[in-house]
Amino acid sequence: MEGLQNALNDRGLTVTILPEKGRSLFTTRNFHPGEEIISQEPYVCVPNNSTVESRCDRCFASINLKKCSACKVSWYCSSTCQKSEWKLHRLECDALARLDKDRHKSVTPSIRLIIKLFIRRKLQSEKVIPTTATDNYKLVEALIDHMSGIDEKQLVLYAQMGTLVNLILQWPEMNVKEIARHFSKLACNAHTICDSELRPLGTGLYPVISIINHSCLPNAVLVFEGRSAVVRAVQHIPAGAEVSISYIETAGSTMTRQKALKENYLFTCTCSQCVKDQEDEIKESAILEGYRCKNDQCDGFLLRNSDDTGFTCQQCGLVRNKEEIQNIASQIKSISDEASTSMFHQNCGEALFMYEKLEELQKILCHPYSISLMQTREKLLKISMELENWTKALLYCKLTISVYQIREMTRFNVSSWALVTQPFYEYELGKLARICWMKGKHGELYSGIHPLLGLQFYTCGKLEWLLGYTEDAVKSYTKAFDILRITHGTNSSFMKDLLLKLEEARAEASYKHSSMEDE
Numbered sequence: 001m002e003g004l005q006n007a008l009n010d011r012g013l014t015v016t017i018l019p020e021k022g023r024s025l026f027t028t029r030n031f032h033p034g035e036e037i038i039s040q041e042p043y044v045c046v047p048n049n050s051t052v053e054s055r056c057d058r059c060f061a062s063i064n065l066k067k068c069s070a071c072k073v074s075w076y077c078s079s080t081c082q083k084s085e086w087k088l089h090r091l092e093c094d095a096l097a098r099l100d101k102d103r104h105k106s107v108t109p110s111i112r113l114i115i116k117l118f119i120r121r122k123l124q125s126e127k128v129i130p131t132t133a134t135d136n137y138k139l140v141e142a143l144i145d146h147m148s149g150i151d152e153k154q155l156v157l158y159a160q161m162g163t164l165v166n167l168i169l170q171w172p173e174m175n176v177k178e179i180a181r182h183f184s185k186l187a188c189n190a191h192t193i194c195d196s197e198l199r200p201l202g203t204g205l206y207p208v209i210s211i212i213n214h215s216c217l218p219n220a221v222l223v224f225e226g227r228s229a230v231v232r233a234v235q236h237i238p239a240g241a242e243v244s245i246s247y248i249e250t251a252g253s254t255m256t257r258q259k260a261l262k263e264n265y266l267f268t269c270t271c272s273q274c275v276k277d278q279e280d281e282i283k284e285s286a287i288l289e290g291y292r293c294k295n296d297q298c299d300g301f302l303l304r305n306s307d308d309t310g311f312t313c314q315q316c317g318l319v320r321n322k323e324e325i326q327n328i329a330s331q332i333k334s335i336s337d338e339a340s341t342s343m344f345h346q347n348c349g350e351a352l353f354m355y356e357k358l359e360e361l362q363k364i365l366c367h368p369y370s371i372s373l374m375q376t377r378e379k380l381l382k383i384s385m386e387l388e389n390w391t392k393a394l395l396y397c398k399l400t401i402s403v404y405q406i407r408e409m410t411r412f413n414v415s416s417w418a419l420v421t422q423p424f425y426e427y428e429l430g431k432l433a434r435i436c437w438m439k440g441k442h443g444e445l446y447s448g449i450h451p452l453l454g455l456q457f458y459t460c461g462k463l464e465w466l467l468g469y470t471e472d473a474v475k476s477y478t479k480a481f482d483i484l485r486i487t488h489g490t491n492s493s494f495m496k497d498l499l500l501k502l503e504e505a506r507a508e509a510s511y512k513h514s515s516m517e518d519e
């Protein structure tokens with residue numbers, strides 16, 4: 001590990017072992033917002049290839065693909081990609097080519113990831129593939145595996161997958177227990193590789209990046225440039241601070257986040273977002289997962305009555321009765337099932353109709369900032385885009401942005417939720433931003449920089465541009481750029497394209513403006 005420490009020292013980083021978290025990455029110098037903290041190529045990675053969509057094994061491109069004629073599992077977009085993977089693929093190819101057609105179906109991306117990992121370990125130990133301080137199997141060996149914490153059912157599954165890997169590789173020195181331990185390692189250390197718009201492309205193992213621990217209020221973000229993982233600071237990080245990223249979608253309530261972290265990563269988060277007093281935690285769940293007030297004009301949150309007959313608004317005191325709530329909730333359940341079925345069958349017209357019905361019901365039942373309502377609107381945005389209904393798409397995009405913004409502003413402090421009375425007015429957002437900023441100055445962490453918010457502004461800008469709302473498009477692209485230059489850097493082709501779109505929109509807006517002045 002000395003080599004790793006030296007490599008990290010050069011970057012202003014160090015690994016420290018904390019009793020409650022294990023290995024942790026710390027800074028030894030200041031990092032400014034948007035600055036790259038660390039980047040790494042994967043030790044191994046695989047695309048999420050399916051029968052519907054395939055991607056190049058090397059660069060994850062989805063065009064000009066040709067299947068490897070020997071194993072009929074790997075795809076490559078060019079001979080350059082095929083050649084650069086060949087040393088690794090040669091052994092995998094021999095193993096996969098031995099399998100009969102039926103067995104091919106069980107070669108999932110996770111099975112391939114493990115196979116590639118063992119092949120890479122073998123080739124590095126035989127010095128066919130070189131090792132470096134940040135690219136060697138010892139770093140994989142050092143990853144936590146939580147074998148003693150996982151349940152019996154999961155162990156059985158890993159053992160079954162291990163048996164399949166053994167059958168494919170046919171290496172006498174391998175045993176199922178060792179393979180199962182590596183599956184367990186991957187479960188809590190591998191990362192989903194996404195494109196710039198956060199669409200999942202595959203899975204990769206980045207053993208140095210995997211040293212970074214989780215926080216629900218992280219000071220850094222992990223994005224991908226092709227298959228390279230890049231961690232960037234989203235706020236000023238002083239020397240001597242721990243670098244943290246988020247392993248999960250942080251929009252959920254504390255209870256939901258804690259559950260996801262416990263189930264997938266086997267720890268209880270104690271970050272500042274998670275350590276709240278019980279009253280704040282109840283308030284937070286009531287807003288994100290609870291019901292709305294019967295009075296349309298009131299945005300109060302509801303708490304269950306002590307006699308369990310209904311829920312009372314904590315702002316105006318109105319009561320919603322339990323039967324009425326149960327009735328709407330059961331309608332929501334059945335429409336939601338129908339909507340998912342239409343989506344599954346890619347029947348966009350029907351899905352749009354069903355999700356709109358669902359949204360109407362959720363608006364009656366759920367708090368305006370509820371997660372399920374926001375998720376429905378995200379689906380409606382996606383479907384409207386598929387159907388090229390830009391006006392509808394823009395409406396849903398704006399509705400989600402408002403909630404994302406309020407969430408980002410209030411994430412660090414639940415009592416700020418109570419200040420949000422008029423959800424979709426810029427005035428209120430501005431007021432809230434000022435309050436949050438003042439609180440931030442008094443030492444509480446505040447990060448309004450979230451890639452999802454930046455990407456939603458980007459989509460909004462594209463829709464406004466398409467609909468001819470040029471000045472609005474300039475504003476949205478500018479907001480997108482201000483956030484994404486920090487999370488994504490400015491060098492990627494995605495960011496260059498965003499800048500180009502912004503410049504084009506600005507030029508058209510100023511042309512429109514001058515033509516109006518001439519008239």
Ligand SMILES: C[S@@+](CC[C@H](N)C(=O)[O-])C[C@H]1O[C@@H](n2cnc3c(N)ncnc32)[C@H](O)[C@@H]1O
Pocket residue numbers: 020021022023024142143144188189210211212213214215265266267268269270271
């Ligand atoms: C990707 S690893 C991170 C590096 C890990 N600390 C190590 O020693 O290798 C993920 C594991 O680290 C631990 N971990 C990560 N974030 C944590 C946190 N905020 N609090 C406690 N443990 C954490 C958990 O055991 C989790 O399963």
